Every structure is written in structure tokens, then in C-alpha cells.
Amino acid sequence: MSQPGRVDKQSxxxxxxxxxxxxxLLLEVLTRDxxxxxxVARSARRPRSDLRGVLLPFQPLTxxxxxxxxxxxxxxxxxxxxxxxxxxxxxxxGFYLNELMMKLTARDDPEPRxxxxxxxxxxxxxxxxxxxxxxxxxxxxxxxxLGYAPALGRDSRGxxxxxxxxxxxxxxxxxxxxxxxxxxxxGRAVRLPGEALLAIDADDYGRPDTRGHARQLSRVWLSxxxxxxxxxxxxxxxxIQSLSD
Numbered sequence: 629m630s631q632p633g634r635v636d637k638q639s640x641x642x643x644x645x646x647x648x649x650x651x652x653l654l655l656e657v658l659t660r661d662x663x664x665x666x667x668v669a670r671s672a673r674r675p676r677s678d679l680r681g682v683l684l685p686f687q688p689l690t691x692x693x694x695x696x697x698x699x700x701x702x703x704x705x706x707x708x709x710x711x712x713x714x715x716x717x718x719x720x721x722g723f724y725l726n727e728l729m730m731k732l733t734a735r736d737d738p739e740p741r742x743x744x745x746x747x748x749x750x751x752x753x754x755x756x757x758x759x760x761x762x763x764x765x766x767x768x769x770x771x772x773x774l775g776y777a778p779a780l781g782r783d784s785r786g787x788x789x790x791x792x793x794x795x796x797x798x799x800x801x802x803x804x805x806x807x808x809x810x811x812x813x814x815g816r817a818v819r820l821p822g823e824a825l826l827a828i829d830a831d832d833y834g835r836p837d838t839r840g841h842a843r844q845l846s847r848v849w850l851s852x853x854x855x856x857x858x859x860x861x862x863x864x865x866x867x868i869q870s871l872s873d
Contacts, residue, residue: 631694631703638662639708640691641746642683643726647673653683655702657691658729658746663738667693669702679705686714686722686750698735711754718753724861725749725766731854732774741773761833764842767850768828771800777849778802780829791823797845799852816851818844 640659648654653669672679679702682689688708693700714722729746733739745766752762771777777800782788784802789795795803798817806819813819824841833839 633696633700634692634694634703635662636692636703637690638692639743640689641687641743641750642685642689643730645683645685653679654699655683656730658733658743659691659738660740660743661738663736664730664733665735666699667691667702668699669705672702682707684713685726686719686754687711688747688750711751714750714753717759720861720864721753721759721763722750723864724763724859725753727859727861728767728770728850731859732770732776739773742770745769745773758833758839760839760843764828764833764839764846765831767846768842771849771853776800776853780825789822789825789829791821791826793822794819795822795825797825797848800849816848818848820845 638659638661640657642655643658643664644656646654648668651671651673653672655667655669656664657667658664669679669683671677672683674680682705687710690706690708691702692704693702695701725746729742733742749762749766752765753759768777772779780789780803782802783795784804787805789803794806794809796806796813796817796819797803798813798815803820803825809819820841824838827833827835827838828842828845833842
């Protein structure tokens, strides 16, 4: 007899864990086809549990579970290839990925593209990609695939972005042609060159100035989406970077 709500071998990641009752774990997971939700891993904290070395953050997993309520039950978990464990600054960046994902997504709202954005970011943090590139790509692409921010190939008038023009990016709206370059942007807005917007749209972060412009844009977008609520992991990341500077 099959268990109600049974799902087998779904690609997923663990975003957060905490103790649950005496020997279990409460997991917040992100899955490719079922979105973000909570799972109970029963007896996972027992010394001889097969799950102790598997339920790790920033590791691609295949997850199986059952149940249909807000709290489902983990049936099995296995590594799905594995990536290098994050340590040091990449680990702090990983905490930032998780916190931002949990802030911007709703439970049980599947978006496979968001999973792909997260998966790519984790692998970039574990690899040789510059951390700034991985973070900017993650922030901007996540906002776009979730429908909170626009693509950057066209402006607010529906015209193609011109490389030799400047644009105002307000909140998380489409870029506006800058008709008054002598005036400083007001409110949550930044003035960016069309060349940078086109590079970001093409996923080309090879130039340092593009990464700088992407950071400005991500600050405006995230400020519009999150308001003044600080992200704990982002504050920690900024503090570490200021010390290294």
C-alpha cells in the first residue's frame, strides 16, 4: 500500500536544519519540482543513523518523502554527485544564498528555475568562480525568475537598451531612459550605462565595472523587495569583507 503524498528521488538542497524532539531533525528544503517546504527526518540525530553524514547543507541530494500537510516526513536521502564542502568566506556566502531564498520564496510554490539558479550558485561558490560574480548572478537572476524584477534587454518604453545611453533603474522596475543626467537619482534608484545592463542581461560579468554596476543594481532591487529588514548573513559578509579590506 503506497503512502499518501509519496514523492521519490526528487532533486533538492537543505536550506536550514534544527533539532526536533529528542532524536529527529526539522529540515527546510528546496526542491526542483515541489519548491520549498519542511520535512521531519526521524531519528536522524541518533549516533548510528544512516542520515547523519548525508543531510548536509550545500550538497545536491535526492530526497524521498511522504505526507501532504505542512510538515512532511523524509523517507530517504542520498547524495546526488556532491560538490566540495564550503568553508571560510564561501560558506558565509552560502548562508546568504539560503537566507535570501527563504526570504523571497513562498512555501509550496514550485519554480524549477529558482532551483537551477541556486544550484548554479552553490557550484560556483565551491569552484573557482569569483565570489562577487556568483553572488551578483544569484541575486539578480533569482529576482527575475521569481517574477519580482524585469529582464534588462528593453527599457520602460519597450525599446531595446542602447549601449551608449544611460538609464535609471528604480526599485525593481524596467530601466527608464535617463532624460536628466544632471540630476542625482532620488529614492531607490541608480543610474547605469546601457552597456552594463546589456552585459548583465547576457550573463557576462567578465569586466570589473560590470560587477560593480551589478552590485548597485542588486542593492536597489533587494531594497525594493525586502525593505529595510536586514539580512543577518549579508551583515556578516559585509563585516568580514570590511576587515579584509
